[in-house]
Amino acid sequence: MSNSDLELKDVSISLGGKQLLEINCSVGPGEILTVMGPSGSGKSSLLVYIAGFLAPVFESSGSVLVNGADVCSLAAERRHIGLLFQDPLLFPHLSVAGNLRFALQSNAKQKNQAISEGLNDIGLAGFDDRDPSTLSGGQASRVALLRLLLSAPNAVLLDEPFSKLDTQLREETRTLVFDKLRASGLPTILVTHDQADAEQAGGEIRTLL
Amino acid sequence: MLRWAGHSLIFLLAAPILLGTLIASLPAFGYFPPLGSSDFSLEAWRELFEVPGLTRSVLISLISGVLTPLISLALVFLYLASATGSKLDLWIRRLVSPLLSFPHAAAAFGLAFLIAPSGLLSRIISPELTGWERPPDILIVNDTWGLTLLFGLIVKEVPFLLLMSLAALPQLQPRHRIEVARTLGYRPTIAWLKVIAPSLYPLVRLPVIVVIVFASATVDVALILGPTLPPTLSVRVLSWFNDPDLNLRFLAAAGSLLQLGVSLIAVAIWLALEKFVGLLWRFWLAAGNLNTGEGLAFAIGRSAMPLVLVVIAGSILALLANAFAGPWRYPSALPSSWTIQHWANSLSDLSTPLFNTVLISVSSTLLALLLVVATLESERQSSKSKSTALWLLYLPLLIPQIVFLFGIIVLTEFVGWQANLSLVIFGHLLFVLPYVFLSLSEAYRQLDPRWTQVASTLGASQLKSFWRIRIPLLLAPCLTAVAIGMAISISLFLPTQLLGAGRITTITSEAVALTSGASRNLISVWAVVQLSLPILGFMMALLIPKFVWRNRSGMIDTR
């Protein structure tokens, strides 16, 4: 249980002098803020900015506060902000357990136990030594979620994480992801096109123009 | 520290080459204190222009400098236009890297042993088809106008330009464009030539210029296949440089500057040709929906590449046959017996050069890999666009070897350095670096940035994600780059010969030296060793990832 919060204060991103977006918001523990908007509205740039990968061609201002502390000056790996992409992006050269172990802090104790418990938890017990490319789409998404959770983030960003799954699987995966994130008490920002995603997230919805 | 990698890489390449070229030019104008001459004069140039047959030497260098890239590029483009996506194409794509690694000298020997009047080809068809009981008295190898030299260079450069084109093609999304053109009624080969060729050419322009410089200034291939009365300019410069009469050093210096000029003129001719062909193309495009020539273009494109392959295969066969041949009288198609005697005879001579070859190629390639990865990593981390200074990487390939190596030798003589292994390794590094960079940079830059981003969001430091994510994901391209780098190093002749002062011998330097005195069998033994080393490298580059990732099917198609 994390109980942290995420706040965006006067965040503004522009490209070549043209402002893409401006946002002020605060996301509490276990809350999911949904950001919607058409392509080119800059919603992906927002996530990239929060995670710390915004390309230098963009100009940005404002601050990102995690538990009240501004993380903008920190490198991506020190922000403790997890990110789920459209693709699961499981490292193809590592086994399932290898992917999960990569996320664990180096000083974490009983790594193997944490991994097998986590896999059990998402219904993939015994998948430790599997080659990630042999997993189905839904299985891979779940492993990606578990990997994110094991890295013990303080906040989570979701970049249309369900858009590549077919309808039934999307439903299932979405429920699992939202449940897990809420249960962990993580503040989450979801970027999506899909109205159903927004509805099920159940939190505030912002629409970018 | 990483920030300096790019700069030091460029310095390492540019400084010795520019300095070498500069120093090589001093004696050309009479300034060479070690020989007691510190007055500037044009004496060397006067002497140079009195050398008999100089015009012919220069002409031959120019001809091979312009025709080699012209014919090779035409064949590569016609091939790509006619065969992309075919079964033949799949085959050729797999073969192109190992083909590129066929060392120049071995290829030249193989070709000579294949097409000479007494070569394998003539033996196979004689006397049944020709009635020849003795070899016909016709001038093929070492012909006066360098046609065999041209042929050998084309066979060698086609794989190089093909590889460069294949690397550049994906960013043009060829399939999509061709589909569009075909819906407009163009036949596929013509469609490729009209919509892909004009945008592909700018992307392979630099490699083409590399070919121009190489073809106009090659030494080892010209020594084996080139004309002898007179030889090409580059060969003459080398012989003046080696002449016991040290006063010829001034002539050699002037000659090497002339060589630089000849290579530049060849490039200039090419640029003019480029304008002209560009104009033709525009007319052709403007002429609209014409499919004339589809059949011919298709026929040439489809047959040229297999022909190149057959010639290379024939050359290898000729080398293998000679390496194991007992007495083999003309016109028998096969030797009267097979023997391993030639191998037994060379075994003791092979060991030192073999050891040196492996040592030099491994160390220069690993050094190059280190520098290249550091440069690419710093480029990635600073997330800058490609550094403009990186074109300097091509410098060792754009200035004729003989020019700046000559300068480096003069420099070492000034400083009093002795020829030693590290100097040779450094010389090899100059040539290995660009190829390692070329072969690795695309894969490195195209690696999905999200892999690193995922690693970062999981809390992994740059260092951790470099070693645990990027390097393993790039294992196969890295190994391919190593194989290419080693192949380049193995094939180098002039840097070993000049910087090692003949005291450091490699398989290649020995093989070329044998031209002046060994039997065809012995030369073949050395050439076979020379060409099997890079093949071993490529096999390892292919098999190691297969073995390491045997349980990771996702690693097979990450490229």
Next chain:
Amino acid sequence: MAHLRPSTPLIRIFLLFVLLPHSSLTTAQAIDVADWSALEQQARGQTVYFNAWGGEPRINSYLNWVAQTLEQRFNITLQHVKVADTGETVSKIVAERTAGNDTNGSIDLLWINGENFAALKQNKLLFGPWAEEQPNFSLVNANRFPEMREDFTVPTDGLESPWTRSQLVFYHDSQWLAEPPQTIAAILDWSTFNPGEFTYPRPPAFLGSTFLKQAVLEISNNDPALFAPVTDDQFQRVTTELWDYLDALHPTLLRAGRYFPNSAAELRRLMGDGEISLALAFNPNEALLSVRTGELPDSVRTYVLQGGTIGNVSFLAIPYNAQHKAAAMITANFLLSIEAQARASNPNHMGSTTVISIEDLDVSARQQFEPVSTDLAAASPDELSRKLQEPHPSWTPALERAWIQRYSAR
């Protein structure tokens, strides 16, 4: 990384302070060429860089044997630096001299004769005299064979040690050519009626240059001017007929004279392939050796021209700046020993002609040498006794330059 010469001021100061107390150990030891056992001591552990033509595998493998033997007996490492042309080695020594490298030369021993020796001797770039101090020098019986002290008419003055003898011979394939031409003039007559059957290596390849010298000697009837330093006038006068001869000969040669082989080995290859039926060699045993290895058909026969052919001795010399002079001398002396010479002259090994005067040896030593070959492919000792003297060394580059001037761009 690189070895800096101790001329850099800083290093010199360093040497002065650190090494002065034991300078007798660290600076080059004085060489006393007369004290052979001291030389052997000094030579231990040294590496000899031996620059010798590397184009002949038989010689290379012979030198491998020499290297092994030297290692075992004298703890000397012999490194054969294979050169394509001795000229390269000469220019290397001159380059070292001009760069001021007077003590750390990269060459310890070189195989040399003719114009290369003349050039080095004239510029005082050779160490010595030492050669006649060698214990084995007496074996050559220089009093009876003055050519052991004279290199292309230039006195050796103890600067070089004899190594092998060579003589120009011709060989022909009796399957295609039963009665080979016996004089230079006869070669032209025969070749005119049998075009494409003969060629010679392109000067300055030494066999090609030797053919030119043979031709000029015969055409000019051994003009005395050839044995004195060349002058423009004499060159004009003596060679006019030579160029007439070559102008007539070249169109009748293989490939109509538009191509010449680059070496003796390539010439041999042409003979082996049946492209030509007449060729020449500078090692009287060459054809015999090649028939044994199957490189040449067994119908090949060796002979010497009626009026005799050029013969010479080639030598070993030590550059003035060699780093390992002691070991170089031990090596040269070993190469002159009965054991090394006997092996060198054995057709199963190097197959050269020895410089040792065999008649002066006792019976047991004599037996180490193979008996004279009676093989059909070999020339008879009788023929080989018809020897012509080499012209003065200055003629070689002059002939080569003129040949290149006339024929290299036709």
